[in-house]
Each structure stands twice: as structure tokens, then as C-alpha cells.
Amino acid sequence: MAKRIGKDYFGWGKVASVIWAIIPITAWIFGLVVKFKNGLKDKSVWEIVCFVLRIIFGFNILWIIDLVCIIATDHIFKYL
Numbered sequence: 001m002a003k004r005i006g007k008d009y010f011g012w013g014k015v016a017s018v019i020w021a022i023i024p025i026t027a028w029i030f031g032l033v034v035k036f037k038n039g040l041k042d043k044s045v046w047e048i049v050c051f052v053l054r055i056i057f058g059f060n061i062l063w064i065i066d067l068v069c070i071i072a073t074d075h076i077f078k079y080l
Helices: 014-022 025-043 045-057 061-073
Strands: none
Touching: 014 025, 014 061, 025 045, 025 061, 045 061
């Protein structure tokens, strides 16, 4: 099975991703890793800026947004 960077967490299934997204610290760490990998893959300055913003705001505000997005769309919040 091919890895899906940026969809769920590391291409894991929806159930596993929702379980990891419920736990704030793992959601924050996994969100950072996914954004960093996307930034390196795309060589995008915006992705690196999003990575820095996730470091600052990811533990509180973006955790709730990521949780809702994973449950509703199977993706982490891709715009930040």
C-alpha cells in the first residue's frame, strides 16, 4: 500500500487517525510532521510558514480544527 502523505496521518486508516487526533499531544506532533514533510516535498515556503504556525497555535486551536477535519473529510486541515 502506498503512503499518502497529507491524507489522514501517514496513510493510516480513518479509525486510527481519529484515535490519534483525539489525543492532543499526538495530534500536534503528527500535524507538525505531516506539514514538515509536505513542505519538503513541495519545496513550498507557505508549507514551512504553516509548520511554524502549527508550532505556535497547533496545540490548542488547530487541534480542534484538525480533529473535525479528520472526522469529516479524512484530511488534516490543509490550509494551515
